[in-house]
Amino acid sequence: MKRLPIYISVLVINLFTLRVSAQEDSVSIESQTLVRENESVTDSIFSPKKRTGNLFIGVDLFNPVVSAFTDKRGGQAMISYKVYKKWNAVAELGYEKNHYDELNWNIDVNGMYFKLGFNWFISQDYEDASNGFYTGARFAYAMYEQTVNQYPIRISGNQVDEYGSFPAENVSAYWIEIVGGARVRLISNFYADVSIRPEIYVGSKKQEGLDPLVIPGYGKDIGPINFSVFWGLTYKLF
């Protein structure tokens, strides 16, 4: 049940990595690219930029797919701007509504999350510097409303004896994401931007001392590390 979205994500990412590897011959020029870059220092006439993008906007297509199978509802948009050479500044904004209903808990959350960070391209396609593999990091912050419809109370021994509830309260949480992904041009100015992100939970503003069990943008079953997937369709503005 819980693994289903992950299986799908892995499948989806694999499909896309296949796509990228199909362009292997162009990507593997990277060693030559480096040589050419060196040359370009000496040869000022030579311009390595044939087709490259600076500003990209995109939406996540993974969450809508996942929402068909789980309680998760929401969407995410991103903007990426090339700041310097291989460095891209990235901002992401999302909304998520989620529900936690396990181990006698019943929690509803909904709210916005923001992610700020960068992507650094490990390898770029010589023909189109927007294609390539990247790594990066994000600082993420979610501010959301949490309603604890039911929480378990253990009075004697190891069984749940009674239940309580808390009214809706505004809480927040923040975490760090390590990003690994790839961007590849599909058609005209549209690019597929796929990344996988180990998320490291940092902290939160708690309701009644309760650790968050579900955070918009972070996920359910909060462990020290979660994974999220961004399956983006991005559009190159310029």
Next chain:
Amino acid sequence: MKKRFWVLGLIFCSLWTVSCEEDDVCVGEGTPFLTVVMRNNVGTANLADTLTIEASPTVDFANPDTIYLKVFTDSLKLPLGGLDESQTFFRLRRRSNADRDILTVNYQTKSEYVSKACGFRITYEDLNYSSSFNHIEAIEPAESNVLENETITNLYIRLSN
């Protein structure tokens, strides 16, 4: 080129292993019991005796829970009530005597988060006690009137000779 696939492969593998990790088994501390120690009538030493103890949220003991049934002991662990309760009555019977004592415990409850698997537990504040004095000679509350940890004795009961 090969290296890159190794890295991607590693990421996917770790995705699988991490996704299985769940801590669904409650091993945290639960709601504490009230620890009561029996002493002799001058309060100099603990006094073990055969006790039968019943608990009830109402004074009429309509449907009591038997906590101890003829147990020879000098220290008792008594469960208090749930979140919405503020009073628990205990009926103490010493050996097979016909006259029994009723110990009343008043408290304020508070819920405290333990963990995802355990949920919340209850801690008690403003504990105070009253009792009848058939076989109980006196009740002596300990310094703390807060119950968060059941290893600390909250109440001493002096039994008559």
